[in-house]
Amino acid sequence: MSGLWVVVPAYNEERGITATLEALAAQRDRDFTLVVVDNGSTDSTAAVVRAFAERNPLPRLEIVPEPEKGTGAAADTGMRHAIARGATWLARTDADCLPAPDWTARVKAAFDSGLRLVSGQLLPRTDEGLPAVTRWVLVAAVEIASVFGRFRAGNRDPRYLGPYVMTAGCNMAVTAELYELAGGFPRSRIEDLHEDRALVNAVRLHTDRYGLRRDVVVRGSSRRARAWGLRNTLAWYADHRYRPDVVDIR
Template identity: 30%
Template sequence: MTLIAILAFAFAALAALLGAVNLGAMRTPPFRQASAGTQVSVLVPARNEEGNIAACVESALASEGVEVEVVVMDDGSTDRTAEIVGALAARDPRVRLETAPPLPQGWTGKVHACQRLADAARGTHLLFVDADVRLAPRAAASLATYQEERGLGLVSAVPRQVMKGWGELLTVPMINFLMLGYLPVPMMRTRPDRGLGAACGQTMLFSREAYDAIGGHASIRHLLHDGIQLARRLRDHGRMTDVVLGSELATCRMYETFDQAWAGFIKNAHEGMASWGQLPVWTVLLGFGHVLPPLLVLLALAGLAPMAPALGALALSLGIRAAITRATGENWWTVPLHPATVAVGLAIQWASLLKLGRGSGAGWKGRVYPAQ
């Protein structure tokens, strides 16, 4: 038990150290007026989003410091999504409603909708956002000027995740935790390795030229996780990518129930860590560093484990979670729930891996595709 406690302390210390470095390196881009001739196309794939789409479009129309257009691709919605966007377009010429053609063979739905959006866009920059994202007025200009100043192919931001229920709190916090706790941000910004490519699909801004150069979403037509995959494609083509703090640039409430969150995260887990080559390693890193510490403290109180490394591991694990929570503006319940959240995150990954192994599929908004 002593060895296990020491390992838990070591893995928690690793996450705390890397997280501290990342938090020191990652910033929100400052607001600057975009250069003359810059136009940001805000592109929204939408399938049955009548509860979200008006607020999403209106937040984009409130953008400051850059010319914008807002293009919504209605992809087979059976609710009032198209009607709502049509009414907004009638009031503001910057809004356009497009209708996705039938899904071609070999494509996944959201990726197909995003490619059709890019085809319809007129801007110098393509800002893909999900329908549940609300952009801040400074977001489009800040991301566009940041991209231009650094010559990036892609800059992505993780919006402030709005979490109100237990189901969200036990799942959604893993996005920022993995990004800030384990992605080596200084290396990402200085090395071109494809493995360092990362992005949050909720908010991704491409230069038009870089997007077209890699073949856009068509180059990953059979995949689901466009954030990771397009970032890696860009790096394969010599284009750098970056991730910035996005809590002041956008907000997003992804899910409202545990079932929604589980289904949403499991659908593209196999394009992240849910592979036989990666998941056992992640299970050790996350399990020892963040799931075991509170259990070890309980064992230490019973005299079955050494108290010092157990307490140290728990303090480091909760400490880095608290620092990430503060930087990202997330709900403070993410801190005491952190061990359970990591355990649920690992369960989702393992469930995805085993499900894929049985030949099951994944989908988007009611469309189901066979596993690739």
């Protein structure tokens, strides 16, 4: 059994999670275990996942409940479940994302190169009706934010062993030992904290063996951009400067 475990937090994703599961089942390297964390869903998310697992024996799939709502809490529960079951490598994507067919293979190659934390390339999905111009504005905005993130006060500390690298929680991987050493994802709600940024900065206190790998590709959902508009979406990701009444867009 491979030491790679993939964690997918999910909250009320009955309508969309099958596409994510299909993308993971279509991986060229299916030697991994998949953990879906049902984050207190009130719909049939768990039933959809179980039905998928019955139809698809690979990858190995487990469902773990986490009633404490929050992407950080759910992701941390999944990561620690995997570690307890013997995982050596942990990867995360989200239940509205589509990993590229070579995603797990590329993650393993990045670890083999010596990285202890892998930051992948996040691109918008092309199947959700968002205009191409808007998709590429989003891509450009992420690139700009990545550069400015290195100078942001919250990402600067003399104790850090390497530069800040923007790392999307829906496309990242980390060794199990480093995850525990860094304290893991904070068990936070998405409204309160960007748990991926917090984890990266915790990692930087312990190692400089992390980095961006553009060949590790996940396409993420643009449903926030469609619901909130481009400006508000960018403001949301910039320290929650935009705070809508409804965050869990479905």
